[in-house]
Amino acid sequence: MSSFGIERARDVLAAQPFSVLIGAQLSAYGREGVSLEIPLRPELLQQFGFAHGGVLSYAADNAITFAAGTVLGPSIVTTGFSIDYLRPAQGTLLRAHARVVESSKRQALCRSEIIVVAEDGSEKVCAAAQGSARLIEISR
Template identity: 55%
Template sequence: MDLDFARKGLASQPFSALLGARLVAFGDGVAVLELDIRDELKQQNGYLHGGVLAYAADNTLTFAAGSVLGPSVLTAGFSIDYVRPGTGALLRAEANVVQASRSRATCRCEVYTVDDDGLQLCAFAQGTVIVTR
C-alpha cells in the first residue's frame, strides 16, 4: 500500500471526512494524520474535545499498523492519556508500529496541537490492531 491508496481509505470514512482529517504520511510502520481545529470540534471551555483527540489517536494507530499488516485491519483496543488541553490551529497525530506479527501489531501514538509556539503534546496512546481476513 502507498500513501495514495491509504488516503482513499481515509476518504471513504464518513466520520473522517466530517472532521476534515488528512493523511500526510504513511508507510513502513508510520502514519501521520492532521486536521484543522475548528470551533465545532471544541468542548465548553474552548479546548479541543477529548473525543477528537481519541479519534486521531485511534485512526492513526490503525493506519500505522495497516502499513505493515495490509488494509484489512481493525483496532482491537487502545488506551489514551491526556496530558494538556488541546489549543491551536492544527491537530497532528503521529503513530508508529512498535511490534508486529502476521496478524496483529502494537503501536504508539503522540497527539499534538500546533500553535505559534510549535508542537504541543496533548495526548499519547498505545493500541493493538488486528488483521480481519
C-alpha cells in the first residue's frame, strides 16, 4: 500500500498542465476514496450551458487514477475506462468521487461517480465510470 498523502497527491495534480488549465483540485485522498473538484466556468461548458462531456470524462479518468494511486503509488497511468453520462451537468462545481474496487501489486480497478453541485448546493449524479490504472516505470 502507498504511504502517499494528500499533499503529495496535490503536488502530482499541480504538475499536470491540463489539470491546472481545467482548474482541478483534490479535496479528499485516502483509502476511503478520492474526490476531485472542478469549478464550472463558461470555458468548460458546451453550447447548451452544460459541462462538456470531455470535462466529465477528464474528471472520471483523473479521479480513477488518483484512487488507484492510494494503493499503487504515484507512478501509474490509466489503462482504460468507460463512462456513462446519466444527465446533463448544469451547476457550479463538478465533484468526482472514486474508490478502489480491487487491486493487485501492479494494477487497480476503480469506480467513480461524477456529481454536479447546483448554485443552491443540491447535488445530482450526472455520470458514472469504471476503469483501471497500472504501475509504469519512468526512466529519466
